[in-house]
Amino acid sequence: MVSANGDFELGFFSPGSSKNRYLSIRYQRAFETIAWVANRDAPLTISSGMLILSSEGILNILDGKNNIIWSSNSSKYLKNPRAQLLDSGNLVITGDDDSDPGNFLWQSFDFPDNTLLPGMRLGKNLATGLEWSLKSWKSTIDPSPGNFRFELDISGYPQLVLWNGSASYIRMGPWNGVRFSGVPNWGPSDIFASEFVLNEKEVYYKYKTTYKWVLMRISTEPDGQVVLHTWTDGYRTWNPSILLQAKYCDVYARCGEYGSCNEDSLCICLDGFQPKNIKAWSSLNFSEGCVREIPLNCNNKDDFVRKSNMKFPDTRSSSYNLSMNLDECRIKCPENCSCRLVQHMQIPTSLEKEVVACFGSVA
Structure with missing residues (x-):
C-alpha cells in the first residue's frame, strides 16, 4: 500500500x-x-x-x-x-x-514506535487516557522496545523527559513558549514549526514541516540519543542533528539539589548555598547536592533571584496556573515556604491561542 x-x-x-x-x-x-x-x-x-x-x-x-x-x-x-x-x-x-x-x-x-513524524503527538489525551511516547528499538535490526522512552511528563508543569528503564535519564525542560528550555537547537526554524497544546482535554507537542518536499523525523535511538533527521532529494541521505544526548551536564540530577553544572562539566552550588556533604563534594561526588547557608525564613519577605541561561528545575513537583499574572504569581508562591521558582511566560498553546502560565516548583 x-x-x-x-x-x-x-x-x-x-x-x-x-x-x-x-x-x-x-x-x-x-x-x-x-x-x-x-x-x-x-x-x-x-x-x-x-x-x-x-x-x-x-x-x-x-x-x-x-x-x-x-x-x-x-x-x-x-x-x-x-x-x-x-x-x-x-x-x-x-x-x-x-x-x-x-x-x-x-x-x-496513536501508537508511536521510536519515530515522531510531522503531525504525530507526544503527550496525553486527558479525556481517554491515551498516551503518546517514543520507545527506542533494542538495536538497529531489532524493533522490539529497548531501554529508552521519550515522553512528555505531565505530573507537574509539562516537560520532556528521556527515561532509561524506570530512571530519569535526561530532562529537556518545560516548554517556554518557543522551545523546550533545555534544548537550545530545538528553537524556531525555517523548515519546521512547533505546536504545544495545554488544556483540560489534552497536553501534547507536535511539529509540522514548512516545505512539502522536505522529509523530517525525530527518533529515539537504541543508545539513548534523540535525533532530528532531515532528508533532501539533492543529497539523497538523512542529515542528522542531535537534539539530546548524555553529555556530562545533561545527565539527570548530576549536581543534586540546588547545584548547577557549568561549561567545564563541574558542579557548583547556587549563590546562597553550600555543599551538603563537603567531603563528598571535594571528591567530585555531587549527588547529595547543596543546602542553604542561611535557613529560609518566610516571614522575612525573601524574594526571588533571576538566573539566566539555565535549564528550568525539574517541574514534576510543580503546580501551575494558566491565568495568573506575574504579580499574582509572586504573591501566591511564597505562601508555600518550599516554593523555589516563580515563572511567568506567554505560551502559545495552539496555533490560534496564547495563555499566560505561572508555575511554582516545590523543593
Missing part, C-alpha cells in the same frame, strides 16, 4: 540484516528507513504472512498458520471500513469517503 503522494509505503519488511519480518511503514525515497512498526514484539519468522481488515474494521496480522500475532484491537466498529495510508505516513481505518480525523476508528499515529 502506497500513500497518494508516494512518500510512504506499507508492507512486510525486514530491518537491516534481520530475517524477521514486520508490518511496517517506510519511506519510498529513503528506502531503508522504517517510520513505524506494528508487530514490534511479535515478528513473522517465516516469509509467509498476511494482513487482514475484518468487516468490523480491525486489522489483524496472521502468520503462516493463520494465527493472529497482532491486532489493532479497536473497541468500536464501522460499516464498510477501509484502511488507508495517508500522505502524512498515518495508517488509518475509516469509513468510506470519510477523511475527518475525529472519525478515524484507529490510526497508527
Whole structure:
C-alpha cells in the first residue's frame, strides 16, 4: 500500500540484516528507513504472512498458520471500513469517503514506535487516557522496545523527559513558549514549526514541516540519543542533528539539589548555598547536592533571584496556573515556604491561542 503522494509505503519488511519480518511503514525515497512498526514484539519468522481488515474494521496480522500475532484491537466498529495510508505516513481505518480525523476508528499515529513524524503527538489525551511516547528499538535490526522512552511528563508543569528503564535519564525542560528550555537547537526554524497544546482535554507537542518536499523525523535511538533527521532529494541521505544526548551536564540530577553544572562539566552550588556533604563534594561526588547557608525564613519577605541561561528545575513537583499574572504569581508562591521558582511566560498553546502560565516548583 502506497500513500497518494508516494512518500510512504506499507508492507512486510525486514530491518537491516534481520530475517524477521514486520508490518511496517517506510519511506519510498529513503528506502531503508522504517517510520513505524506494528508487530514490534511479535515478528513473522517465516516469509509467509498476511494482513487482514475484518468487516468490523480491525486489522489483524496472521502468520503462516493463520494465527493472529497482532491486532489493532479497536473497541468500536464501522460499516464498510477501509484502511488507508495517508500522505502524512498515518495508517488509518475509516469509513468510506470519510477523511475527518475525529472519525478515524484507529490510526497508527496513536501508537508511536521510536519515530515522531510531522503531525504525530507526544503527550496525553486527558479525556481517554491515551498516551503518546517514543520507545527506542533494542538495536538497529531489532524493533522490539529497548531501554529508552521519550515522553512528555505531565505530573507537574509539562516537560520532556528521556527515561532509561524506570530512571530519569535526561530532562529537556518545560516548554517556554518557543522551545523546550533545555534544548537550545530545538528553537524556531525555517523548515519546521512547533505546536504545544495545554488544556483540560489534552497536553501534547507536535511539529509540522514548512516545505512539502522536505522529509523530517525525530527518533529515539537504541543508545539513548534523540535525533532530528532531515532528508533532501539533492543529497539523497538523512542529515542528522542531535537534539539530546548524555553529555556530562545533561545527565539527570548530576549536581543534586540546588547545584548547577557549568561549561567545564563541574558542579557548583547556587549563590546562597553550600555543599551538603563537603567531603563528598571535594571528591567530585555531587549527588547529595547543596543546602542553604542561611535557613529560609518566610516571614522575612525573601524574594526571588533571576538566573539566566539555565535549564528550568525539574517541574514534576510543580503546580501551575494558566491565568495568573506575574504579580499574582509572586504573591501566591511564597505562601508555600518550599516554593523555589516563580515563572511567568506567554505560551502559545495552539496555533490560534496564547495563555499566560505561572508555575511554582516545590523543593
